[in-house]
Amino acid sequence: MNELVCKCGHVNKEGSELCLQCGRTLTEQAEQRKTSDVMRYEGMARRSQTYKRSVIDRIWNFFSSVKVGVWLIVITLVASAIGTIFPQELFIPRNIDPAAYYEDRYGLAGKIYYVLGFHNLYGSWWYMLLIAAIGTSIIIASLDRGVPLYKALKNQRVERHGSFLKRQRIYSEYVTDRPVEKLEEIGAGLEKKKYKIRKENNHLLAEKGRFSRWGPYVNHTGLIIFLIGAMLRFVPGMYVDEQLWIREGETLNIPGTDQQYFLENKGFTLETYNEGQDSDVFDATLQRVGPVAKNFQTDAVLYKREEGDIAGSANREMEPLFEQPIQVNIPLKFDGFALYQTDYIENEFHTMSFTLENKETEESFGQFTVDLFNPEQDGLYDLGNGYQVEMMGLYPDFSGFEDGEPQSASPLPNNPAFLFKMITPDKPDGEVAFIGIQQNLEPLGENEYALSFSGLETRDVSGLTVRKDLTLWILALGGAIFMIGVVQGAYWNHRRVWLKAGEDGKLYVAGHTNKNWFGLKKDLSASFEGTDLAIPEDHQELKDSKGTAKEEQERGTTGQHQ
Amino acid sequence: MAQLASISSTLLYTAFVLYLIATVFFAGSIKSKKHTNQIGKNRWATIGITITIIGFAAQLGYFITRWIAAGHAPLSNLFEFITFFAMMLVLSFIIIYFMYRLHILGVFALPIALLIIAYSSMFPRDVSPLIPALQSDWLFIHVSTVAAGEAILAISFVAGLIYLLKDVDLTKGGKQVFWLEAVLIGLMLVVGFIVSSISFSIAGAGAEFSYVNPEDQQVTAEYAMPALVVPNEGELLTEGAFATSLEMPAIVNAARLNTVIWSLLFGAGIYLLIRLITRKKLAGILQPLVRKANPDLLDEIGYRSVLIGFPVFTLGGLIFAMIWAQIAWTRFWGWDPKEVWALITFLFYAAFLHLRLSRGWEGNRSAWLAVIGFVIIMFNLVAVNLIIAGLHSYA
Ligand code: HEM
Numbered sequence: 001m002n003e004l005v006c007k008c009g010h011v012n013k014e015g016s017e018l019c020l021q022c023g024r025t026l027t028e029q030a031e032q033r034k035t036s037d038v039m040r041y042e043g044m045a046r047r048s049q050t051y052k053r054s055v056i057d058r059i060w061n062f063f064s065s066v067k068v069g070v071w072l073i074v075i076t077l078v079a080s081a082i083g084t085i086f087p088q089e090l091f092i093p094r095n096i097d098p099a100a101y102y103e104d105r106y107g108l109a110g111k112i113y114y115v116l117g118f119h120n121l122y123g124s125w126w127y128m129l130l131i132a133a134i135g136t137s138i139i140i141a142s143l144d145r146g147v148p149l150y151k152a153l154k155n156q157r158v159e160r161h162g163s164f165l166k167r168q169r170i171y172s173e174y175v176t177d178r179p180v181e182k183l184e185e186i187g188a189g190l191e192k193k194k195y196k197i198r199k200e201n202n203h204l205l206a207e208k209g210r211f212s213r214w215g216p217y218v219n220h221t222g223l224i225i226f227l228i229g230a231m232l233r234f235v236p237g238m239y240v241d242e243q244l245w246i247r248e249g250e251t252l253n254i255p256g257t258d259q260q261y262f263l264e265n266k267g268f269t270l271e272t273y274n275e276g277q278d279s280d281v282f283d284a285t286l287q288r289v290g291p292v293a294k295n296f297q298t299d300a301v302l303y304k305r306e307e308g309d310i311a312g313s314a315n316r317e318m319e320p321l322f323e324q325p326i327q328v329n330i331p332l333k334f335d336g337f338a339l340y341q342t343d344y345i346e347n348e349f350h351t352m353s354f355t356l357e358n359k360e361t362e363e364s365f366g367q368f369t370v371d372l373f374n375p376e377q378d379g380l381y382d383l384g385n386g387y388q389v390e391m392m393g394l395y396p397d398f399s400g401f402e403d404g405e406p407q408s409a410s411p412l413p414n415n416p417a418f419l420f421k422m423i424t425p426d427k428p429d430g431e432v433a434f435i436g437i438q439q440n441l442e443p444l445g446e447n448e449y450a451l452s453f454s455g456l457e458t459r460d461v462s463g464l465t466v467r468k469d470l471t472l473w474i475l476a477l478g479g480a481i482f483m484i485g486v487v488q489g490a491y492w493n494h495r496r497v498w499l500k501a502g503e504d505g506k507l508y509v510a511g512h513t514n515k516n517w518f519g520l521k522k523d524l525s526a527s528f529e530g531t532d533l534a535i536p537e538d539h540q541e542l543k544d545s546k547g548t549a550k551e552e553q554e555r556g557t558t559g560q561h562q
Numbered sequence: 563m564a565q566l567a568s569i570s571s572t573l574l575y576t577a578f579v580l581y582l583i584a585t586v587f588f589a590g591s592i593k594s595k596k597h598t599n600q601i602g603k604n605r606w607a608t609i610g611i612t613i614t615i616i617g618f619a620a621q622l623g624y625f626i627t628r629w630i631a632a633g634h635a636p637l638s639n640l641f642e643f644i645t646f647f648a649m650m651l652v653l654s655f656i657i658i659y660f661m662y663r664l665h666i667l668g669v670f671a672l673p674i675a676l677l678i679i680a681y682s683s684m685f686p687r688d689v690s691p692l693i694p695a696l697q698s699d700w701l702f703i704h705v706s707t708v709a710a711g712e713a714i715l716a717i718s719f720v721a722g723l724i725y726l727l728k729d730v731d732l733t734k735g736g737k738q739v740f741w742l743e744a745v746l747i748g749l750m751l752v753v754g755f756i757v758s759s760i761s762f763s764i765a766g767a768g769a770e771f772s773y774v775n776p777e778d779q780q781v782t783a784e785y786a787m788p789a790l791v792v793p794n795e796g797e798l799l800t801e802g803a804f805a806t807s808l809e810m811p812a813i814v815n816a817a818r819l820n821t822v823i824w825s826l827l828f829g830a831g832i833y834l835l836i837r838l839i840t841r842k843k844l845a846g847i848l849q850p851l852v853r854k855a856n857p858d859l860l861d862e863i864g865y866r867s868v869l870i871g872f873p874v875f876t877l878g879g880l881i882f883a884m885i886w887a888q889i890a891w892t893r894f895w896g897w898d899p900k901e902v903w904a905l906i907t908f909l910f911y912a913a914f915l916h917l918r919l920s921r922g923w924e925g926n927r928s929a930w931l932a933v934i935g936f937v938i939i940m941f942n943l944v945a946v947n948l949i950i951a952g953l954h955s956y957a
Pocket of ligand 1: 040063064065066067068069070072073134135137138141142145213215216217219220223486489490909912915916919920
């Protein structure tokens with residue numbers, strides 16, 4: 001290893017810019033660079049700036065570069081924005097072919113969007129790859145800088161060479177007859193401002209807020225933990241996302257719980273705001289936009305199946321665990337699961353009642369009720385006195401005839417229709433009637449008897465989302481660590497002041513902070529009060545630049561970091 | 563309650579007028595021959611900040627009384643959210659003012675707050691009841707933190723804008739001059755929107771159309787301004803109202819497009835008028851105000867406000883947002899456009915900080931980044947709500 005021996009005799013690692021002992025610049029290059037750039041990592045050797053040969057070096061250097069990091073962030077940002085131009089696939093109606101949807105609705109632009117895969121951008125492999133690259137970059141960049149920075153700040157010396165002081169942005173020399181006394185005075189002033197003071201041989205180092213230098217490393221750690229949490233989502237068992245449609249009065253197994261838990265729906269309520277009933281301040285809105293939803297609620301009871309019970313035996317006696325209304329924003333929680341109110345269907349048909357009549361005399365021979373979900377096993381409804389109705393067919397979602405056969409589009413009772421045989425004492429073979437909503441057919445010829453609707457019962461169906469997410473605590477931990485880190489790095493600063501009472505009778509003062517120079521200067525002006533010395537000068541170069549960032553770059557005074 | 567709601571409106575109006583007066587005093591503070599220092603003690607500025615604080619108190623009064631009247635935090639529609647954002651902008655200004663006492667900041671921050679309040683009042687101002695998804699304490703916690711974070715970040719835009727007005731050499735021309743003027747024209751378009759809305763509303767130029775939407779349903783559209791473009795298969799329902807025959811495809815919200823066109827026309831008209839009368843660019847008119855501003859201090863304030871605002875925004879816009887989304891929508895993240903734009907804002911300011919810290923992007927570049935950041939925030943605040951429909955669709 002090439003070592004760099006400083007004039008003061010200290011042996012520094014290859015790649016160092018400032019001597020760890022005295023602060024002298026060690027290379028020609030370091031001499032040329034802006035002080036704030038050199039000071040960022042205390043002039044320490046960084047792996048990425050020192051080794052550039054092997055493949056591993058190259059990969060390391062690539063990911064440790066902030067330039068690369070920023071590019072990754074910017075590309076992710078732009079890609080994310082493109083993903084919001086048209087709705088993502090998961091937001092478009094489910095029963096439509098996406099290929100057709102994008103083209104029909106958005107024309108050529110929509111087609112291009114679909115063909116390039118932007119309709120499913122956030123789940124695409126290259127988007128994931130971008131996030132992974134950012135993660136890698138954060139880890140490598142932090143190690144590359146964090147470790148040397150930690151070593152430098154831990155071994156910080158009080159005594160610094162004159163050239164080090166002179167290079168600082170805040171620097172002044174004072175001719176005074178009592179330099180040591182002044183040094184003590186200013187030191188005391190800084191101590192009042194909560195600086196930690198260290199003294200050695202007429203040198204003084206005042207320092208405060210060093211911990212804020214760890215802010216970025218803490219927040220990056222938080223980000224990495226968060227990303228790991230997000231990845232765990234894909235591990236089986238960590239994440240459950242199911243939908244449970246449950247009708248009023250039903251008790252159903254909760255999907256995803258291994259037949260362990262059951263839920264009873266005791267009733268679903270939908271409330272709206274009403275003029276006159278709710279506060280009068282809402283009247284104007286209600287008149288403008290019409291009814292506004294106020295509450296969606298399922299009154300639910302949770303049951304747990306006892307050990308040893310047979311799976312699927314929902315009807316067996318189960319102990320209710322507890323009862324709770326599930327509302328939007330108030331999920332029902334148990335055993336790592338949460339049930340959310342997310343959807344509903346109002347007034348689904350439940351039972352339908354019919355009356356058997358003689359068409360001519362309009363005499364009635366009794367009434368019966370068909371439970372659409374649970375019809376009589378043998379299809380026979382006995383009305384007494386020899387009158388009977390046999391249900392020959394039930395078509396819950398009647399969609400028309402095919403080859404003379406009635407069809408049902410789905411098992412849901414959206415449009416129920418029935419094929420009945422009416423058996424009466426005078427027609428023991430029965431008469432056949434097809435009955436649907438707004439429909440009454442007599443397929444086998446003119447009947448003497450007829451069935452008429454005489455009652456309808458409906459009930460609401462509640463749509464609940466069943467969710468379990470075992471990654472949440474990891475995400476919360478990552479988020480919390482991230483927040484601590486950003487606040488630590490942003491709301492505190494690392495400020496240092498070096499004082500030196502020289503043998504030449506002069507007092508040297510230099511100051512550095514990683515950010516917020518205004519704050520450092522305020523501290524200095526407070527601690528210089530009463531010393532009859534002017535506060536040290538700020539050698540900032542920023543003054544009127546007239547939009548010349550470009551020239552600045554050409555001069556090489558900015559953007560030196562890789 | 564209705565009475566309290568009307569007191570609330572009066573308080574907001576009062577705050578608006580007070581901010582206007584305070585702006586005049588801040589302008590006086592930098593023009594004053596007697597107090598030439600633009601920083602520190604100055605009688606004009608002291609009066610200016612005092613009036614600003616009273617104005618803020620009035621607006622806080624508006625917020626609290628409206629909260630009581632509505633029974634929920636008034637952050638549930640665009641009008642309420644945008645006025646709250648303006649209030650946070652004023653608060654951020656007051657805080658930063660007491661940290662740095664830079665008078666010129668008031669000359670720009672307060673007019674921007676005024677513009678935002680005027681803009682917000684173009685949306686329906688009724689107190690609306692809360693739909694189930696919004697009935698949660700997280701409404702206040704999440705929305706107010708986001709607004710506060712964005713407002714603090716907006717101060718960096720104000721500082722950046724002043725920095726650029728001072729820094730960019732208008733006599734030379736070039737890209738920076740062009741874009742600086744573009745930013746100011748952007749502000750002018752907001753003026754155009756406000757002026758056109760008010761004019762047409764006074765003139766009663768609204769109209770109704772029945773048209774066919776993308777789902778092939780016959781619905782009606784409300785126009786607030788004379789129809790320069792007509793919706794898909796649109797039929798004018800209002801007798802005697804003006805309408806061209808320029809029909810838009812179904813996916814375009816023609817009523818909104820129409821408003822945008824009128825705002826552009828009015829904004830451009832006002833802009834051209836100003837240029838004809840003064841024979842100067844907008845930047846040229848404003849430049850004398852900033853002649854004495856200290857670029858170092860502006861740069862410092864711009865950076866500082868990003869440093870303060872970024873954590874607040876992250877907390878409100880991402881962390882609180884995720885917690886609430888987990889409770890209300892069953893998942894903490896769902897790639898809803900508004901969520902994605904919050905992420906974009908977060909990534910943008912992360913890039914800002916990295917560029918500044920590690921690549922030395924200070925001064926001019928940093929100021930430009932602050933301007934772009936503000937454009938992103940405004941896009942999320944306004945355009946995502948109006949153009950891209952998502953779960954966050956405010957009325
Ligand atoms: C979205 C992702 C990221 C976020 C939110 C983030 C956040 C931050 C923040 C807040 C700081 C402190 C900045 C300041 O105090 O001015 C910081 C510093 C830093 N970040 Fe990141 N970062 C991210 C990604 C990255 C990536 C991809 C890299 C890779 C190159 C990186 C490298 C650094 C470095 C080198 C520092 C400076 C540390 C120091 O010397 O003090 N960051 N980051």
